[in-house]
Amino acid sequence: MTSTLITNIGTLVTNDPSCPGLLGLVEDAAVVIDGSVVTWTGRAAEAPAADQAFDAEGRALLPGFVDSHAHLVFAGDRTAEFNARMSGQSYTAGGIRTTVAATRSASDAQLSANVSRFITEALRQGTTTVECKSGYGLTVEDEARSLRIAATYTSETTYLGAHVVAPEFADDPSAYVDLVTGEMLDACAPYARWVDVFCEQGAFDGDQARAVLTAGIERGLTPRVHANQLSHGPGVQLAVELGAASADHCTHLTDADVAALAGSATVATLLPGAEFSTRAPYPNARRLLDAGATVALSTDCNPGSSFTTSMAFCIAVAVREMGMTPDEAVHAATTGGARALRRTDVGHISPGARADLLLLDAPSPVHLAYRPGVPLTAAVWRAGVREL
Numbered sequence: 061m062t063s064t065l066i067t068n069i070g071t072l073v074t075n076d077p078s079c080p081g082l083l084g085l086v087e088d089a090a091v092v093i094d095g096s097v098v099t100w101t102g103r104a105a106e107a108p109a110a111d112q113a114f115d116a117e118g119r120a121l122l123p124g125f126v127d128s129h130a131h132l133v134f135a136g137d138r139t140a141e142f143n144a145r146m147s148g149q150s151y152t153a154g155g156i157r158t159t160v161a162a163t164r165s166a167s168d169a170q171l172s173a174n175v176s177r178f179i180t181e182a183l184r185q186g187t188t189t190v191e192c193k194s195g196y197g198l199t200v201e202d203e204a205r206s207l208r209i210a211a212t213y214t215s216e217t218t219y220l221g222a223h224v225v226a227p228e229f230a231d232d233p234s235a236y237v238d239l240v241t242g243e244m245l246d247a248c249a250p251y252a253r254w255v256d257v258f259c260e261q262g263a264f265d266g267d268q269a270r271a272v273l274t275a276g277i278e279r280g281l282t283p284r285v286h287a288n289q290l291s292h293g294p295g296v297q298l299a300v301e302l303g304a305a306s307a308d309h310c311t312h313l314t315d316a317d318v319a320a321l322a323g324s325a326t327v328a329t330l331l332p333g334a335e336f337s338t339r340a341p342y343p344n345a346r347r348l349l350d351a352g353a354t355v356a357l358s359t360d361c362n363p364g365s366s367f368t369t370s371m372a373f374c375i376a377v378a379v380r381e382m383g384m385t386p387d388e389a390v391h392a393a394t395t396g397g398a399r400a401l402r403r404t405d406v407g408h409i410s411p412g413a414r415a416d417l418l419l420l421d422a423p424s425p426v427h428l429a430y431r432p433g434v435p436l437t438a439a440v441w442r443a444g445v446r447e448l
């Protein structure tokens with residue numbers, strides 16, 4: 061194995077609570093990576109020798125972004141729907157069925173090429189961990205193949221057979237819930253780590269969501285929930301009650317929802333790309349942070365409500381529109397995402413962590429919000445491999 065000493069780092073974001081500030085900053089820093097892991101961090105003057113050196117030229121080094129919520133297994137796009145929305149139409153969950161039809165007609169090779177394209181696109185923008193959901197197949201075969209394909213690209217796979225009721229079951233939603241909690245779960249569980257449900261009017265109500273999550277838990281999957289996106293609902297409370305890793309969207313929250321999240325280990329995952337692309341009001345990150353909740357930021361990349369793989373874009377919007385400081389937003393996009401995926405090996409730069417590093421073409425992580433829309437990726441390492 062070859063070790064690399066990264067020197068001349070302008071600002072090192074470690075996210076190590078024993079270092080100063082929310083981001084655990086180290087000035088005049090150096091990092092050593094060896095094989096797939098970080099083996100040393102600290103002041104450059106004290107750095108140990110390594111096989112080779114990399115000069116960071118005074119730029120900021122961050123943990124790679126952890127995108128803990130994405131829907132990447134699909135075919136087609138929804139340009140016309142987006143165009144109509146930007147002319148005044150409102151977003152509904154119904155558009156999901158358009159993508160379901162396109163996904164069902166696509167070959168495995170086409171779906172796989174799409175996932176690969178989006179993971180590569182994300183990697184080029186500094187994302188080194190991506191969660192990936194099914195949910196555009198909605199048959200036993202199409203959900204299972206979606207997860208089988210996703211699992212070839214990431215270990216963070218999520219069974220979302222309960223995205224919406226499949227069109228064939230429009231007249232009998234409870235039969236669809238039976239399928240999702242029975243035969244479909246059996247076919248999908250071997251390829252999934254997580255179980256998710258879209259708990260929303262027009263998708264699944266609280267009782268149906270509970271049935272889906274409970275069945276997943278019984279099969280060894282850990283729950284996460286699409287909760288309180290388009291309206292107030294039972295999703296957040298259900299997520300907390302079932303010990304879900306995260307409640308995602310959290311756009312419409314009561315004081316009781318905020319208190320429940322703050323008093324739990326369930327991460328509030330905010331997805332500003334969705335509000336941006338549906339022209340909806342943004343979730344209030346400030347309220348959640350002030351109450352003591354753990355917040356993650358993710359892209360929600362999908363063809364309907366948020367067709368972006370850019371964590372930098374989400375950071376910029378969260379700072380401008382959701383009451384987050386730049387440090388809080390960067391923290392939420394790295395450590396926050398890792399917590400939402402219950403991962404301790406990513407989201408931070410400390411000895412033992414996976415060597416997932418993002419070198420910014422800027423001296424400070426603040427530039428991610430300060431220079432919106434500007435490509436700032438100078439280099440990326442994933443598990444110690446230089447990818448860019």
Ligand code: NIG
Pocket residue numbers: 153155156159258286289334360362363364365366
């Ligand atoms: O997270 N909310 C449900 N699912 C996606 C949207 C999917 C779609 O519109 O295709 C979301 O926003």
Ligand code: FE
Pocket residue numbers: 129131286360362
């Ligand atoms: Fe989503």
